[in-house]
Amino acid sequence: MVENNNLKEHSVAEFFKKNRHMLGLFGKLRSLTTIVHEFVANSIDACEEAGVLPEIEVKLVKLGEEHFEVHVIDNGPGIDEKNLSKALGKLLVGTKFHRLIQMRGQQGIGASGCILFSQMTTGKPTKVISGNNCKSVYMELGINVERNEPLISSKKYLDKEFKGLAISSEFKEVDYQDSNQNALEYLKRTAIANPHVTIKFLDPFNKMFVFERSVNVIPPKPLEINPHIKSVDTDTLLTNAKSSDAKTVIGYMKDTYDRVGDRFFEDLQKSLGKDLNLKDMTKKELDWGKSEKIVKAIQKTKTISPKTDALIPISEDSLTLSIKNILKPEIFYVLTRKPTTYKGGFPFVVEVAISYGGNSGRLLKDGSVKSEIMRFANRTPLLFDPGACAITNAVNSINWKRYHIRDFENEPITIIVNLCSVHIPYTSVGKQAVAEEQEIIDEIKLALMTAARQISNYISRKMKHGLKLERKKMFERYSYEIARALEILTGTKQAELLPKIEEIILKKLELEEEQEQKENKEIKEELEENVIDEEKKEETKTGKLKDKKLNEFSEE
Numbered sequence: 001m002v003e004n005n006n007l008k009e010h011s012v013a014e015f016f017k018k019n020r021h022m023l024g025l026f027g028k029l030r031s032l033t034t035i036v037h038e039f040v041a042n043s044i045d046a047c048e049e050a051g052v053l054p055e056i057e058v059k060l061v062k063l064g065e066e067h068f069e070v071h072v073i074d075n076g077p078g079i080d081e082k083n084l085s086k087a088l089g090k091l092l093v094g095t096k097f098h099r100l101i102q103m104r105g106q107q108g109i110g111a112s113g114c115i116l117f118s119q120m121t122t123g124k125p126t127k128v129i130s131g132n133n134c135k136s137v138y139m140e141l142g143i144n145v146e147r148n149e150p151l152i153s154s155k156k157y158l159d160k161e162f163k164g165l166a167i168s169s170e171f172k173e174v175d176y177q178d179s180n181q182n183a184l185e186y187l188k189r190t191a192i193a194n195p196h197v198t199i200k201f202l203d204p205f206n207k208m209f210v211f212e213r214s215v216n217v218i219p220p221k222p223l224e225i226n227p228h229i230k231s232v233d234t235d236t237l238l239t240n241a242k243s244s245d246a247k248t249v250i251g252y253m254k255d256t257y258d259r260v261g262d263r264f265f266e267d268l269q270k271s272l273g274k275d276l277n278l279k280d281m282t283k284k285e286l287d288w289g290k291s292e293k294i295v296k297a298i299q300k301t302k303t304i305s306p307k308t309d310a311l312i313p314i315s316e317d318s319l320t321l322s323i324k325n326i327l328k329p330e331i332f333y334v335l336t337r338k339p340t341t342y343k344g345g346f347p348f349v350v351e352v353a354i355s356y357g358g359n360s361g362r363l364l365k366d367g368s369v370k371s372e373i374m375r376f377a378n379r380t381p382l383l384f385d386p387g388a389c390a391i392t393n394a395v396n397s398i399n400w401k402r403y404h405i406r407d408f409e410n411e412p413i414t415i416i417v418n419l420c421s422v423h424i425p426y427t428s429v430g431k432q433a434v435a436e437e438q439e440i441i442d443e444i445k446l447a448l449m450t451a452a453r454q455i456s457n458y459i460s461r462k463m464k465h466g467l468k469l470e471r472k473k474m475f476e477r478y479s480y481e482i483a484r485a486l487e488i489l490t491g492t493k494q495a496e497l498l499p500k501i502e503e504i505i506l507k508k509l510e511l512e513e514e515q516e517q518k519e520n521k522e523i524k525e526e527l528e529e530n531v532i533d534e535e536k537k538e539e540t541k542t543g544k545l546k547d548k549k550l551n552e553f554s555e556e
């Protein structure tokens with residue numbers, strides 16, 4: 001038996017204080033990048049929602065060993081005074097969790113989690129200035145961990161007008177290193193996926209980096225949608241009924257869920273059979289048993305696909321500008337797929353780009369270049385946990401050799417994948433990896449294979465040209481030595497031997513070229529067999545070829 005004096009209730013802040021790793025706040029480098037990520041993602045979300053072209057300044061100041069100050073300033077709408085302390089000083093409070101809308105933040109725990117981390121490691125409050133073209137408010141705030149309530153230690157109004165939110169917070173147990181997972185890399189990738197954002201970054205060595213926007217248009221505002229009826233479970237159907245003003249179950253469902261009309265209810269009644277009569281059922285009559293029956297019947301009922309216009313991808317044009325601007329590649333291909341859904345209820349869209357040459361790939365200290373996968377979710381870079389992410393797994397499951405990319409790991413290639421959804425299925429609250437939803441993996445693979453096909457010819461030509469030049473040079477180098485050795489052995493003069501040796505080399509190269517062309521033809525034929533045209537894809541989407549499809553483009 002549990003003794004009463006051992007039973008204790010904990011606040012959510014206490015929980016996350018003990019489990020800060022769940023927020024991605026572990027490891028010195030990772031923690032600092034996560035902090036920048038949480039503040040910057042909030043800034044862009046807020047600016048876009050307010051219809052403002054985002055201008056964000058990030059400054060990292062080294063105060064001591066593993067001790068940094070993080071400043072993030074934006075030009076957004078700020079947070080009004082009455083909500084400021086609650087939004088930032090209380091965990092699980094936010095304007096996004098309860099809405100189905102494509103935004104970077106989801107949980108109401110990002111910035112507040114960082115403020116808690118600052119307090120835990122330095123004992124100091126976070127300084128915030130918020131304003132919207134009027135007198136601004138300055139606050140120093142922390143979190144009362146036991147009660148998960150904001151703690152305001154100082155508050156005053158400033159005479160100076162300011163528009164936006166400025167956060168300044170100190171952290172210990174964090175570090176900044178030269179790494180492809182540091183804040184600079186995070187901001188560079190943010191700039192790639194958000195060409196409408198200007199970011200200025202002052203690193204801890206006082207070096208300034210400016211990512212100027214390449215597009216002067218704010219992306220259209222994503223629509224907020226109601227949950228799709230197929231995504232509803234027994235408990236949700238029952239609980240949501242309480243907050244609806246409708247009297248009947250049908251009225252409540254029509255108000256609350258997406259894509260339910262009279263036709264749907266006719267079909268639903270057929271699925272329910274005589275067991276349950278929906279027509280006149282009042283909300284009061286809805287209990288667990290009835291809700292369970294309705295949910296089961298919904299699964300058997302045909303529904304219209306969820307609305308997909310709630311999704312705002314980066315767009316092929318904008319991604320093209322970013323890639324040209326930042327990666328300056330020799331060749332690239334971008335592709336935005338049509339929106340579709342996962343788990344039957346959540347709309348999503350996949351965008352990919354394959355960029356080759358120029359600044360593509362990851363430059364190592366020894367001067368070599370490795371391929372690089374840039375993962376994004378709702379335009380936010382995902383830098384950590386690649387192995388646990390559906391995006392990485394989809395990229396790695398492609399047989400790149402088929403597309404003439406013979407040594408994927410060691411090519412100057414950047415693969416960009418952006419997943420947009422009203423609800424990203426993250427594997428944890430740290431928001432660094434996407435869960436393995438089959439529909440999402442399939443879409444990423446299809447997009448990458450189409451893009452790879454487009455650039456494969458160029459890469460193949462380029463690789464072969466380089467290889468041929470190298471071989472030619474090597475043969476030429478040795479032809480003199482061979483001629484000299486033969487002169488000693490046979491007595492025939494070098495000058496006489498050289499043209500003959502060169503003739504043999506040319507013949508050899510011609511034969512190799514013929515062989516290459518033959519191989520090319522074979523690869524091309526193989527590729528064509530694997531071409532999945534839009535028509536086929538549409539068919540597979542409607543389920544007709546579901547099983548066949550997976551075999552056809554399965555690369556394993």
Ligand SMILES: Nc1ncnc2c1ncn2[C@@H]1O[C@H](COP(=O)(O)OP(=O)(O)OP(=O)(O)O)[C@@H](O)[C@H]1O
Nearest residue numbers: 042046087094095105106107108109110111112165
């Ligand atoms: N720079 C900002 N400008 C305006 N509002 C902001 C800003 N930063 C945070 N907010 C507000 O504070 C709320 C809490 O932010 P927080 O980062 O803790 O959670 P979130 O962004 O909603 O979700 P997530 O936990 O996924 O980050 C936000 O929902 C938003 O309303």
Ligand SMILES: [Mg+2]
Nearest residue numbers: 042105110111
């Ligand atoms: Mg956030």
